Amino acid sequence: MPELILKNVFKRYDNKNKKKNKEMLPFAVNDLSLRCREGEFVGILGPSGCGKTTTLRMVAGLEDITAGEIFIDDVKINDLEPSEREIGLAFEDYALYPPLNVHDNIAFNLRAKGISEEEIMRRVNTIAPLLKVDSLLKAKPVGLSGGQKQRVNIARAIVREPKILLLDEPLSHLDGKMRQVMREEIKRLHKDIKATTIIVTHDQLEAMSLADRIAIMKDGVLQQFGTPLEIYDDPANEFVAGFIGEPPMNLLTVDIRKKGSEFFFIFAGESISIPVPKRYYDVIADGMKVRLGVRPNDVFIGSEDSKGSDVEISVFEGLGEERRLHFRVGEEFLTLITTEKIMYKPGDRIKLEVLSEKTHLFDINTGDKIQTEKQ
Amino acid sequence: MADIQLENLTKTYKDVTALNNVTLSVHDKEFLVLFGPAGAGKTTMLKMIAGLEIPDDGLIKINDEIVNIVNPANRNVSMVFENYALYPHLSVYDNIASPMRSKLYKESEEYIERAIKDVTTKMKIDTLYERLPSQLSNGQRQRVALGRCLVRKPNVFLMDEPLAHLDAKLRHFMRAELKEMQSSFNTTTIYVTHDYMEALSLGDRIAIINEGQIVQLGTGSELFYTPCNEFVAKLMGEPEINIIPAQIIRDKDVVKMRIMKQETLVELPEDVAEFFRHNKIDTVDLGVRGNDLSYSETQTDPEFMEGKVFVLEPIGNRSILTVDIEEHHIRLIVPNDFQKEMDSTMYVKVDLTDTIFFDGETTEFLVRHNQTNLVKGGK
Numbered sequence: 223m224p225e226l227i228l229k230n231v232f233k234r235y236d237n238k239n240k241k242k243n244k245e246m247l248p249f250a251v252n253d254l255s256l257r258c259r260e261g262e263f264v265g266i267l268g269p270s271g272c273g274k275t276t277t278l279r280m281v282a283g284l285e286d287i288t289a290g291e292i293f294i295d296d297v298k299i300n301d302l303e304p305s306e307r308e309i310g311l312a313f314e315d316y317a318l319y320p321p322l323n324v325h326d327n328i329a330f331n332l333r334a335k336g337i338s339e340e341e342i343m344r345r346v347n348t349i350a351p352l353l354k355v356d357s358l359l360k361a362k363p364v365g366l367s368g369g370q371k372q373r374v375n376i377a378r379a380i381v382r383e384p385k386i387l388l389l390d391e392p393l394s395h396l397d398g399k400m401r402q403v404m405r406e407e408i409k410r411l412h413k414d415i416k417a418t419t420i421i422v423t424h425d426q427l428e429a430m431s432l433a434d435r436i437a438i439m440k441d442g443v444l445q446q447f448g449t450p451l452e453i454y455d456d457p458a459n460e461f462v463a464g465f466i467g468e469p470p471m472n473l474l475t476v477d478i479r480k481k482g483s484e485f486f487f488i489f490a491g492e493s494i495s496i497p498v499p500k501r502y503y504d505v506i507a508d509g510m511k512v513r514l515g516v517r518p519n520d521v522f523i524g525s526e527d528s529k530g531s532d533v534e535i536s537v538f539e540g541l542g543e544e545r546r547l548h549f550r551v552g553e554e555f556l557t558l559i560t561t562e563k564i565m566y567k568p569g570d571r572i573k574l575e576v577l578s579e580k581t582h583l584f585d586i587n588t589g590d591k592i593q594t595e596k597q
Numbered sequence: 598m599a600d601i602q603l604e605n606l607t608k609t610y611k612d613v614t615a616l617n618n619v620t621l622s623v624h625d626k627e628f629l630v631l632f633g634p635a636g637a638g639k640t641t642m643l644k645m646i647a648g649l650e651i652p653d654d655g656l657i658k659i660n661d662e663i664v665n666i667v668n669p670a671n672r673n674v675s676m677v678f679e680n681y682a683l684y685p686h687l688s689v690y691d692n693i694a695s696p697m698r699s700k701l702y703k704e705s706e707e708y709i710e711r712a713i714k715d716v717t718t719k720m721k722i723d724t725l726y727e728r729l730p731s732q733l734s735n736g737q738r739q740r741v742a743l744g745r746c747l748v749r750k751p752n753v754f755l756m757d758e759p760l761a762h763l764d765a766k767l768r769h770f771m772r773a774e775l776k777e778m779q780s781s782f783n784t785t786t787i788y789v790t791h792d793y794m795e796a797l798s799l800g801d802r803i804a805i806i807n808e809g810q811i812v813q814l815g816t817g818s819e820l821f822y823t824p825c826n827e828f829v830a831k832l833m834g835e836p837e838i839n840i841i842p843a844q845i846i847r848d849k850d851v852v853k854m855r856i857m858k859q860e861t862l863v864e865l866p867e868d869v870a871e872f873f874r875h876n877k878i879d880t881v882d883l884g885v886r887g888n889d890l891s892y893s894e895t896q897t898d899p900e901f902m903e904g905k906v907f908v909l910e911p912i913g914n915r916s917i918l919t920v921d922i923e924e925h926h927i928r929l930i931v932p933n934d935f936q937k938e939m940d941s942t943m944y945v946k947v948d949l950t951d952t953i954f955f956d957g958e959t960t961e962f963l964v965r966h967n968q969t970n971l972v973k974g975g976k
Contacts, residue, residue, distance in 0.1 A: 451911060548777070
């Protein structure tokens, strides 16, 4: 159960269109350093084109590394063939061999390596129940459901007893219910096999649910690396703040105004005013513009005599388990979520309050978190 | 103005029955959602109203007029498909004007101007006339596309999964945008979706469709609190509602319940107990949503069932805790800072005041506590 270490890894693809355009392409992966601990489950998360799959492919040996080093424990693997890296890979599309039954699909790579039939039998029979495919060993892929195919695919990756297990969007072809079940099973499986595991995904829910730590990437650059709760509670910049959480964090451009000795966030014309938490007093000034972030469940409805802002509800949504109230702020909405069984209609007014300790401030130009002294 | 009646509609493609004897009445200016899994027959229903499919059997009436064989163009129906597809080279004004300038309508420019002003004011896009689609926000683009459909005052507005291609975040905003505009449609609207949040949020009423039939028709509250069977209950909510088997145990007039194979018999809410005094059903399924379970690290009362943590998934503002009890995976919602190792012992108790009781044999709805109040008090 080794460590996987990426040191200042870069990847730039060749510009295949050389005649038309001599310019170099931007880095697909730009100075990425990551240290995945022994047995850790790491999620690489980001939108399409962020470099997450390229990173995975470099680890697997399917892609050259432009610069930087990748180690498994203290062995540099840059120049090792994929087959020498002892890595198990399960892709998004299952790519099972249609003429082979489930048993032979799982055994395929072992046979290619010349492992004895006896040993293959032993390993397949150990792995199959872990992934609940033990009753399907004689079946051909064509008759399997999406979830079953993905189970076989993952079984095929781990039967080689790899040092590192790489999963590339393993759940994205599955429907909602199956995805929940597979998520739980992959998490259990990781506990059972204890392999250092990387999952690549664009789905923040999947990364949050599965990973011990999440590396969030954008345009080839690592944005933040931390536990799901660290990233949720203390996002490093506006991109991370907006990417993590469903529904997304409210992110609004606000003015900071001094009234007496106190500061307030002012937005939506002048209609919403929220006290600025004292911890920010050292880093703000009257008249400054910032991006204010606050999660929909950190906004709440104040009592009648509350000091909150008097606002008009633009949209009320009853969603069964929860209700969402939306307030129009220019082209955007400020959203509030509550599980209380209340009912409103558009045009109703409420007192809007914000848990000011749960506010996040980002620089209006760079989007970086505005650091306070205490942090 | 348009009431729509679908009477005994049936449609078969080769040997697949897409619609099976569907009857549905949509009121004037109602926002009706057709909700169900892929392949249920929702889009087929929509296409029949639009005139893009002809039923094998049954009648389609718009304002009491049978339109089965009326041309799509002559039904005054407007259909929005999954992508809004504005003309990229035309301004907002010309995009909205395009249907009225078509061969079919050829309205005068004065008429067009008035109609556009009317619809764009309602939809708050009247300041954007000169802009190209590429210069609009997502919300504005949606409004322009819907404005283009509404400008010729269709009798019926049909929308086929208009938000399905968006990611979860954008869908949250666009749904709110759509809902904000709803009152300005002022037109009978039929909306197809497979997303329960869209159905609950937008529909005045929701028709649940499965295998070519209407399974249940009602308001969001009715469907959420009193689903007619387990299939409907499972469609609403994330994670999916827990279905837990139980036995009703009667001793003369005392009615209690054994959940799974637990030793302790639990008390039922009085109105639920009363139901089982009169209905001699013994095998039930409990429908319990993730919020309606309590949990504890110690067995504080005998109704807590012992289980083992299967997994704990933090998903942002909350976590999903799956506990294995008698080989059933029970999913609970817990706070996001909750911590517990896999396989450690947990105790879980079902909150019976929010439990939905289904017939264990037929999976049909039986009863729930406080039934009438909940449904009336809904949205």
